[in-house]
Amino acid sequence: RIIIYLPTIPEAAIAMLACARIGAVHSVVFGGFSADSIRDRIADSGAVAVITADGGYRRGAIVPLKKNVDDALREKTSVKCVIVFRRTGNETHMEEGRDVWWHGELEYVDANCPPALLDSEHPLYILYTSGSTGKPKGILHTTGGYLVGIYSTMKYVFDVRDEDIFWCTADVGWVTGHSYVVYGPLANGATTLMYEGAPNWPEPDRFWKIVQEYRVNILYTAPTAIRAFIRWGDQWVAKHDLSSLRLLGTVGEPINPEAWIWYYKKIGGGRCPIVDTWWQTETGTILITPLPGAIPTKPGSATLPFFGVDAAIVDEKGSEVGANVGGKLIIRRPWPAMLRTIYGDKERYKKQYWSEFPGNYLTGDGARRDEDGYFWIVGRIDDVLNVAGHRLGTSEIESALVSHARVAEAAVVGRPDEMKGQGVVAFVTLKGGVNPTSELKEELRNHVGAHIGAIAKPDEVRFAEALPKTRSGKIMRRLLKEIASGATVTGDTTTLEDFSVLTTLRESEE
Template sequence: LNMSYNCLDRHVEAGKGDRTALIWEGNNPSEDRRFSYSELLRKVQKFANVLKDLGVEKGDRVCLYMQMVPQLPVAMLACARIGAVHSVVFGAFSADSLRDRINDSACKILITQDTGVRGTKQNIPMKANADKAVAQTPSIEHVIVVKRTGELVDMKDGRDIWWQEEMAKANAECAPVEMNAEDPLFILYTSGSTGKPKGVLHATGGYLVYTNYTFEQVFDYKKEDIFWCTADIGWITGHSYIVYGPLSNCATSVMFEGVPNYPDYGRFWSVVDKHKINIFYTAPTALRALMKEGNDWVNQHDLSSIRLLGTVGEPIKEPEWMWYHTVVGKEKSPIIDTWWQTETGGILITPLPGAIPTKPGSATYPFFGIEPVLLTEDGQEIEGNDVSGLLAIKASWPGQMRTIYGDHQRFIETYFSQFPGYYFTGDGARRDKDGYYWITGRVDDVLNVSGHRIGTAEVEGEIGKAKGVAEAAVVGYPHDIKGQGIYAFVTLMTGVESDPSIEADIRATVTKGIGPHAKPDKIQFTPALPKTRSGKIMRRILRK
């Protein structure tokens, strides 16, 4: 058993080496590259040898801090090949966030790039951020740098090495390491309701089975289909449905370096037209932003290749569902609204195309073998239909996370202690009269902003570092594009007056501590925050 063998060698040995595995679509519309299964296998074996030559062994952790460049999936598969555990950190995270994630799992190697391009940003300082982080990460022995833009960056002798140079001299053959089903495959950090991010750990066997089978069934995958999931590989959606699910099925998967509005609002649709995409999987937040710009951007492209549309990341509302169905899908492509989490490894609640009649905004029914239940606050199962409650899962499934890296106690407390015998999702849901599930959103202190999970405690902790701030409380509020926006209530130190420079400082502090996706949309200064007798902030009141 080895993940890279199942994603690459298996297909090449079956005579399918010439099939396209990955299509990389660059930020600039004129840049794209195709990689066949044979070519990808060759690159993965070479990079696996680069890692081995640096002393990486089975069980060692390797951190990947990159934009959407083709070297990212190559590095993931190379880690899997030699039994190293990869930890991908989303490329927009700050140096501080990167440092904390490297230290939490004591990574031995960091892989990054010189600078990044994304939309109008032409030089995202990836290596500079990495250098800042690595100044405080004692476990890092080497930093491998991909040359993406050719920008001049600092390279530290003896520590930093160029990806391209190492690949040029690496041996082209590397046998896959035999793995046990429960051997760890990767760690991916996700926001929790307390400040510290959780290192969600997935294991080889179950995750392979679950991503493989959900990809094939949920997306009704047919040989020759071109599949495009617009997510970033820095999130679980990219791990499961850009890399592992599609490649284990010998599919053709598209990865996109850019953004939906660059060079214009028609970018998604021009890519669909250019690569003749058959299955398109994106987030409601992107659809809302594009819908706002009108239908012309869609209509000037040929989308006739599309036969299935999907959404992920947050519940989709009826207006964008209808727009997706009529304007993008021309009323002929089923829409699958998929509900799942970093922790679940793959899709749990979803329509199966053609088999389950859809309703705009409902994730419909559980996938095979998944047993969702609705619970009361005190853990009683709510029977029957037309009811609402806390969403929990009754039985285990192969893709389930195995632990929080380095903190099994927190794993038990977070997911299993509130309702013993159930996996508690942290979401609320309702089951309608037909037994369809409608996800109503988080019931804990976690926000869903543009499909990204952000913990309120994390943001509050960063705001507290800004000058003049005494205390902060953060809640979500309905946002037209992002789904949820971040609303911060801030009390200032005695004698400090609120002014725009403090607001700017708060936003800058959060960007530095977490990343730009977590900065508050609205900041309200207030003399005091509502609290319980024990001193807990009453966010319920602030939400109103």
Template sequence: MENALLDQPLVPATEALRSTAPVSESEAARLLALEPSEYWLEIARELTWNTPPTTALEGGLGDFRYYPGATGNVSVNCLDRHPPGQTALLYEREDGLRETWTYGELTDATARFAAALQDLGVSRGERVAIYLGNVPEAFIAIHACYRIGAIYSVIFAGFSASAVRDRLEDARPRVVVCTDATLRRGKAVPLKATLDEAVAGLDIPHVIVARRVDPDFPLRGGEHDFHTLLRATTRRAQAVSLEANEPGFIIYTSGTTSKPKGLVHAGIGFLAGAYANVKWALNLRAEDVYWCTADVGWLTFPIFALVGGLAHGATHVIYEGGIDTPSPARPYEVIGRYGVNKVFTAPTALRMLRRAGDAALAGHDLSRLDLISLVGEPLDPETWHWTQGTLGAGRIFLNNTYGQTETGTAWASSMVGLTPTRPGSCGHPLPGYRARVMRGDGSEAKRGELGALTLTEPFPCLARTVWGDHGRYAQTYLSDFPGSYAASDAALIDADGQLWVTGRLDDVMNVAGHRIGTMEMEAALITHPAVSEAAVVAQPDEIKGSVPVAFVVPRGDAQVGEALEAELTAAIVQGVGPIARPARVIVTPTVPRTRSGKIMRRLLRDLLVTGEVKGDLTSLENPDAIEVVRKRIAEG
């Protein structure tokens, strides 16, 4: 990693966030120094239990139990314990539909839907698949599962029928809850039709359909209408007492060459981790109006809204659809309309706003906004400074974090209001986590040295297994560095303890004996005024081992040609050094990306090396981009 990134000054907390921090700076330092097991027992005291924990940890990585013997219920911590009159959800759809739900209304609907599930034969340990967008029914259905001890599995609304089927075949749910459709950039995405194709020939006893787009959407024989079922159920299910390590949900993470992995998270263990994560990464309070822009199908949403967010009792803005529809000004309209003061989003969303131009900001009241937290991929410093200075008028604190589906939290972050950050970094390991960067030979890397990111001790929200295949779990996560969890990401920790995650280990290239991460090269490209987005991948080279190739999406008014490609090559050389000079700069109008906006660098690498793509494509949103990129490569 070049000093151009590491030498940027640390950015302290703003005075506004410092004045509302949940603890003092000295207390934060004490928590950071605690042994993880001691820390997690302290966090447990802030939750509601039937049987409080007396022991933190039994066992070790691969076979551990946190809070053994302790019992409670996630939905009670997220719903019942908050004032019933407090606004819980401010729902808005891209076509303008809006709803408001209080905690009391949400608790009542959850308890009655839980009873309806019980009446359909769903019992403790049974699976329920949730195939929904960002709608209130997702909160109701998921917390109904928590309430009765059912194991839920959220299926991303953008998946194809084959991807949905893979997940249903593996989890074997008794019930699937879906909507007739969801809106996305002005179009109705037919979820129920996709589900019908996916379940053909499968034994799914019950399908419950929330008719959100078409109130007259026809149901098949034996299917249930969500709202009719809810109205007909007057009984409120009691919250069952669950042991802290009982499975709460299964979430699938895509593989590159095989079936997706069903990661199993403990219900109350996940609650503890998500609650603490939101406390530090957002300092979310009951008086906050907060918007998590993630999709319910990605774990970011359960961590920072459905569970961790609700556990703090704040008011949540829930948006269904494309946040840039019908115009790039829509996010600013939503923030102004509801008086949002905290946002959790992805770097991709900020780059989208920056690409749209500053004119979209005009006329919108963003004066209450004082925090934007992020997760999902490395954030380039250029976008960091634009967000902090232009979008936030120098008033906000920008908190880039890092986590994985497997870890169940964004475990690296600033402690908002308490610890500093550095533009482009991911903050520092939060209390309760022990991170180590390793060399290939198993020794620990020095400060500032790029290596493999690992976690050396278990924590409550770490995925416990792969559904039905613990051997795959151990092989995938625990075999590379025995005794540690391997993140498969490249990272370094700088002199101030800030964590820099540069991408997947596959994205670290060895150029003539020099290990170079893609993040600093992409950051150098983003600084060019003609560049909207950039991705750098490795191409095999007989002499150097590998060489970088850059894919660049230009801004709309950019002059594309050989002169621009030369300028971008020079930008990388100047920002990183001559060793990073790209073999090619490929300017393309689009790149393959997931629905959440991440560039799929794996597919770029496949197209560059073999001309074909392989592996799991279920998260690819724009298949047409593959042919566009293939042609651009061939034109070279």
């Protein structure tokens, strides 16, 4: 198993494909994750090598990737070798006997590398995703089924043609980058475009400049990005010729109808179909989606299941619900690219996905179907937040907060956020004698950033004398969610142990 910790540059795709060719299992770690996150993934996967770069570029600054790897390897790990690609040219420590330069190693090999003969069920990659229990789980995908899934969805969902320039704006460290930056387009013979950097650097028209310059035909991006473009203003879009576009896609979270309509009119010029796709790290490929030109779309709906996908919405007992009734989204029959296990944790795999409705895959998402049978995805039903299309486990953020010397207890919940879909709100109880200050709030935000990555920093830290708990000692997150989103606390509070806690939290809100 090999960890790949690179920016979204061609070498990331090359490293992934090289692993696949020799039958090594790759595990790509998002370049925005910290040393702690890398260490956790090395420990869980037992990786023997890391492929990284001296640095990456983000908003004109250098992200010190190799330094993060060095920090992750400070204590003894299973890693024997680190291959470093020279990207930014910043000063880089090279450990004798362990670290080698990518360009140096190229001198010892030629281009002849026969592919390893593998069983179709041979593992292709492990990709870690946040779970509701705190420890990231390694989703395992295999060679044959995954390829069938990404090849067919790429071909039919995006109506992809040989001459197309396809741009999926995801980072290669997420499943969208695996499936629709690397494997999907290349398996179909399309040209894939990779971009390292932010959508608003150096200016908010960065994406539209790229679309115009490279004559991009198909654009696949996230609702979070679309909402940001709307906020930055139409003038940035108007400066560019986007006539090369013929199809638009969205991924990562449900898209609100207003953003869908803006995307359709302003970016697609009212002529490009939009494919609003629903899928997960676990599913490997798109499962619910319109087919362009074949399935009429509705702004905000992922429409209908892809070929062979048997999706249903059920109540707590597992009975299918009627039109416009909310419930849990399940998949009733296997599909080629499904996850095969959680690496090293078969019990968790069974419990998390297959135990609630035996024989059916539990997605963890809530949804409803309208009178036309179209699926409307509402979002997560567990303690996993969807922040800007990235899944973050609340308990992972809570663990990071509690590891701070001044924190006694923490509870993390999501609140609606116009830009990111969900914002992160942390309720924190401090240890005795510690004063709650605005400096400490900032310190705690940065502490989470250092432990997990900037993406997990709470948008808001609220100090509380105590957290609302049931008599059995469980934190009542539902109440905190209502307080965080500014709603009136409703529903059952009979199991609340100490009502004064709720009053204090409400008062601090005011």
